[in-house]
Structure formats: structure tokens, C-alpha cells
Amino acid sequence: MTDQAFAYFEGKIVPLSEAKVSVVTHAFNYGTGCFEGIRGYWNAEEEQVYLFRLAEHFDRLRNSAKILRMTIRESTEELCRIACDLVRRDGFREDCYVRPIVYLRDEKVGVRLHGLTSAITMFVVPFGPYIDVDAGTRCVVSSWRRVDDNVAPARAKVTGIYINSALAKTEAEEGGYDEAIMLTHDGHVSEGSAENIFLLRQGTLITPPASDNILEGITRGTVMQLAQEALHLPVVERSIDRSELYVADEVFLCGTGAQVSPVVEIDRRAVGSGRVGEVTKQLQRTYFDVVRGRDARYRQWCTPAYVATGTPAAVRA
Ligand SMILES: Cc1ncc(COP(=O)(O)O)c(C=O)c1O
Known part of the structure; x- marks a missing residue:
């Protein structure tokens, strides 16, 4: 610059x-x-x-x-x-x-x-990079619950609500972890401090529904579409219990900052083999090609900044 x-x-x-x-x-x-x-x-x-x-x-x-x-x-x-x-x-x-x-x-x-x-x-x-996308992150379930939609609107990206994320992130990092996973008030998995979460169990990708107080992530939507269209993986939106995190085959976080970030450990339990999973790797490869404009199938998602005048070529997908 x-x-x-x-x-x-x-x-x-x-x-x-x-x-x-x-x-x-x-x-x-x-x-x-x-x-x-x-x-x-x-x-x-x-x-x-x-x-x-x-x-x-x-x-x-x-x-x-x-x-x-x-x-x-x-x-x-x-x-x-x-x-x-x-x-x-x-x-x-x-x-x-x-x-x-x-x-x-x-x-x-x-x-x-x-x-x-x-x-x-x-x-x-x-x-x-906002968090690691190569070796994998080590997460902890936060003692801070994700803000409930009846307390403050969880699906709105409100500046003041980020105190909730900041409390969880600082607690995680100062406790020796990379990232926090927050639960809803009724104890279901909601999301990371600035990322949505996906689990792979028996070949199916699972992610919490919008009603579990998540921010309705644009990367989450992208990953769901890419998983189904490009990788032919089934994707299910449903509530996730805390202990399901411990038995998942693979887990990753996703967001604009995090991109697709593998999770290799949660609450001191290895995720799967403890190494970055194959499905996560495939999704990462697809995602990184797409976001850099290298996948013609999804080029409409990429707006080129260096066009001199007029409406950007891809304003809306
Ligand atoms: C709390 C929270 N959840 C999820 C996300 C992921 O959303 P997106 O993929 O739209 O960046 C973010 C990042 O913006 C976030 O701050």
C-alpha cells in the first residue's frame, strides 16, 4: 500500500x-x-x-x-x-x-x-491470517456464554456485543489456548469468538442453526455451499452438544478473519487423530482458490477492486 x-x-x-x-x-x-x-x-x-x-x-x-x-x-x-x-x-x-x-x-x-x-x-x-490455518488451533469451551438473542441481537454485528467475544478470547489466550468456543445459555455449541463452527461426524458436516445465537456468517454460508456443490458432502444444521465436540472426526472454525481454520484440540482432547483432517484440508484448498478468484465457478463472489470506473463487475452473487 x-x-x-x-x-x-x-x-x-x-x-x-x-x-x-x-x-x-x-x-x-x-x-x-x-x-x-x-x-x-x-x-x-x-x-x-x-x-x-x-x-x-x-x-x-x-x-x-x-x-x-x-x-x-x-x-x-x-x-x-x-x-x-x-x-x-x-x-x-x-x-x-x-x-x-x-x-x-x-x-x-x-x-x-x-x-x-x-x-x-x-x-x-x-x-x-487472523488465526492459524495450517497447524490447527487448540480451543477451549469458554466460561462465557454467547450473548443470547433476547439479551442483544446475536445475528447483528454490533460493536458493543464484541465485549462478549473479547472476554472469551482473552480468557482462552491467557489460559494457553488459541481460541474460545462459546455455548448458548442452554448449553449448546454456538460459535467461536469471531468464527462459526463445523464438525465432521461420519461423513456429514454439522453446524449449529441460526437460532443457536450465532452470527449468520457469510463464510459459513460459503462453506456450506462449497461442501455440497464441490465436495458433495451432506451438510446438516442442528444443535450440537458440548461432548459432541470431543468425539467429532474433524472440527474447523470459519469466518472472514479465520477463513477455514482447523481445530486439532478441544478442552485438552485431540480432535480425531489430533492432526488436521482430510475433509478440512480439501475444503481449505477449495476455499482459498475461490476467494482469490481462481475458481471460475465462483468468480461472481469476487469483486475486482482495480476496475477504473462504474459499477464493480460483480456487485452481487
Ligand atoms: C461473532 C462472529 N461469528 C461469526 C463470524 C463469521 O462471520 P463471517 O463469515 O461473515 O465473517 C464472525 C466474523 O465476522 C464473528 O465476529
Whole structure:
């Protein structure tokens, strides 16, 4: 990337150093914001950055905003154009991560959602692996339960809700593990601190349903589709008990940050043989080809940032 980074802020592109909010801002005080994380993959042969499932991320952002009674003035097509524009202006020739945030901008003290104004900002940062994708991670079932949808909307990617993830992640890392797996209040497996979870049992991929307080992950949806279409694996959405984690043949976490990340140990019990499983490896290979724009069958999921003008070629899959 070049020395100067830019941001979309108050309706225009400005140097990142000028994109600032006051300490009185509602979102800063109360966590009243929602956001997305979108990976940009550098494809060296094509000298292109591909933004993965860009429109779907902005669709989810709009849903998160709706739940929080916030509005996004810009259309999804405009937001896609802005994201591509930022990647180009920043000059990324490496993997990167687009972060749009919708937030309550009012400089007012008082907890509520109504009668306030929302704004959207966006910036891009360089981004490598978030957690290990090669050797496999060691997980622990967290003492923190995943936020219940009746406490705070689990399917919305709300800034304030990430305190739940941060508590679990810090507890896991300080306890000597790589990642936390959180349970629902009734004790079913929900998800990782920033990832959805899949188990392989007897040739079937199993993942918790949306109603088990998960964030409805875009990578989760991608993995489900790839598993069925490209690997011809059956996929089942159903509640998972804690002890099923211990007897699964394979387990992996997935998310925009985590990508497809194998789990080799949970609560000091080896997952399967304790090595990265074959199905997980196959899914990883397929996923990494797809996200870098190397699989023609799924090219519509990859929006090229380096197209000079107009609507990005693949706005919506
Ligand atoms: C709590 C949580 N669950 C799941 C995910 C995976 O979602 P996605 O695949 O859309 O990135 C994320 C990451 O955004 C997350 O933060």
C-alpha cells in the first residue's frame, strides 16, 4: 500500500488521519454501532485485489443497522464502489480488510436508539491470517456464554456485543489456548469468538442453526455451499452438544478473519487423530482458490477492486 491511507467519512473520501469523532459520540459511549469485515485477496498473476462477497456483507450491514434502528443512506452498489475506490487509492497490492461501520454520531449522553442520527464510515487495513490455518488451533469451551438473542441481537454485528467475544478470547489466550468456543445459555455449541463452527461426524458436516445465537456468517454460508456443490458432502444444521465436540472426526472454525481454520484440540482432547483432517484440508484448498478468484465457478463472489470506473463487475452473487 502507499504511505497515505484514506477513509470514507461524512459522505466523502478523506485522508484517514482526518476521519475522527468526538469522545462524546454516542457510539463511543454506548457501543451503538454495527460493522462488517470484508477480506480483499491479492491475486498476483492478475495484479488484482478481489473483495470477497462484498455485496452480501453490505446486505448484512443493512440488516444489522435495521435491527439497531439505524439507516444507511448509500445504496449497496455505492458502498461497493466506495470499498473498491478505497482499496485503489490506498494502493493495496497485498491482502487487506475493509471495515465499514454504521454508528450513532450524535454527541449526546443518554442510552437509547431512537431519535438519533446514524452515519457510516469505511477504511481498509492490511490483513494477514487472523488465526492459524495450517497447524490447527487448540480451543477451549469458554466460561462465557454467547450473548443470547433476547439479551442483544446475536445475528447483528454490533460493536458493543464484541465485549462478549473479547472476554472469551482473552480468557482462552491467557489460559494457553488459541481460541474460545462459546455455548448458548442452554448449553449448546454456538460459535467461536469471531468464527462459526463445523464438525465432521461420519461423513456429514454439522453446524449449529441460526437460532443457536450465532452470527449468520457469510463464510459459513460459503462453506456450506462449497461442501455440497464441490465436495458433495451432506451438510446438516442442528444443535450440537458440548461432548459432541470431543468425539467429532474433524472440527474447523470459519469466518472472514479465520477463513477455514482447523481445530486439532478441544478442552485438552485431540480432535480425531489430533492432526488436521482430510475433509478440512480439501475444503481449505477449495476455499482459498475461490476467494482469490481462481475458481471460475465462483468468480461472481469476487469483486475486482482495480476496475477504473462504474459499477464493480460483480456487485452481487
Ligand atoms: C461473532 C462472529 N461469528 C461469526 C463470524 C463469521 O462471520 P463471517 O463469515 O461473515 O465473517 C464472525 C466474523 O465476522 C464473528 O465476529
